[in-house]
Amino acid sequence: MTGNKSEGNDPGPSYVEDELSPEAAFELAAHETRIAVLQTLQAANGGPLSFGEIRERVGVDDPGQCHYHVDKLCDRFVRKTDRGYTLTPAGWQLMGALLSGSVTSSIPEEAVDAGGACSECGGGLSAYFRKSGVTIACTACKSVQTDPDIPPAMFEDWPLEDLPEVVGRHTRRMELDAAHGFCPNCRGRVSRGVVTPADEAAPDWFDGQETDAIVLTDCQRCGRWWHAVPSIAALAEPAVIALHHDHGIDLRERPWWTLDHLAVGDVALTSNPTRVRIPIALGDGWTVVFDDAFDFVETRQTER
Structure with a gap:
């Protein structure tokens, strides 16, 4: 989910003066x-x-x-x-x-098979195209897997059947931008951190979800924000990209909802210090560890 904050957005110190409104x-x-x-x-x-x-x-x-x-x-x-x-x-x-096309076009409203399986019930997924974005949802239980706003022209020159892959690349690029500290909307600096249901920054809908933490990214300039479960946000980490590459998986070609080895909500959260442990069932099994700012700590092979 993405959005814009209307108040309480403190951009911090600025070294750039606006010469023009x-x-x-x-x-x-x-x-x-x-x-x-x-x-x-x-x-x-x-x-x-x-x-x-x-x-x-x-x-x-x-x-x-x-x-x-x-x-x-x-x-x-x-x-x-x-x-x-x-x-x-x-x-x-x-x-x-x-x-x-962000300000001049819209996306034709169509639906196409998205591949992969629903993280809730295992049902099939479809990509439902709306005027300003795409919703990937289960055809059985209607659970929404992702719902990004996407510039319409991003889909130009792509065959219809490839559009879900384009959605996957777009959402992953947002996490890559965040991992480098930039807002994909205005190129402003973003803050990024791990949020639990008890935290003040946690969105209202988070309580009762089947995961102990989410990663919240918040732009200090334009107020755009979005969240991702840790297992999806982790796919932007070079160590995780390399781990998949070593097992013959190119994350540029595989949307996260087609990765059978990734349990989307499966996260182990510990404190003092805060550590987020994400299991990745590749080979003999691996655990990727992040801190409370969702900075990479280490990769561990699962103990047998």
Whole structure:
């Protein structure tokens, strides 16, 4: 589950000053000619393009009008260099948001077999596509396995039957971002930690679930948050990736709900110090250990 906090979000110290409000930034780009300029530079691999090349490709007859709109984009979304105009990192990000379909598209509502088995009853799973994301749920007991919001354009150029794998890669990428300390939404710094039902930070629905802990990731900048059970969050850890690779499993190609050796809610939690022990039934059996910040501690082979 993901969300955004409305209050209580303390971003901590900041070394970056906002030179432009979000409203002003959107106003700068809110014109069809300016969007066309950005699209032209993006299509040219970010530039550089001369002013004449931009005007010709955008199709603006009046040089003064074209200069006006290009100048409005300069410094924030476009950079003027000796060789011509190029996209800035902010320009690339804006075009990325448009190309991803996050703000312009929706996902056709369809369903497709997701493979794997339900963690609750062992039934089959289907991927149900909604306008802004995907729900992987059991066809028998209706238990939801995962329910991420996904940019629609992520599914372009993929066959329908491969879309559940794309969902798996997307959710795993979120955990990889979190493991490196970054929010996948705004690239802000995230805090990450192990939460139990008794903790103040625990969501209301957590009490009564069939696991003793979840991993909560919380962005200090935009307030986006999400949770994952430890066995799924652990799949972003290099040691766990290597363990699967040694047993012939490429986690890039296998969504977590197709991993029969992974007991999703099976977690052993100990205190003083806090340790989260996750069993992984590969080979003779392994246990992966994390601390209360969900930082990797060690991998142990299961005692026989």
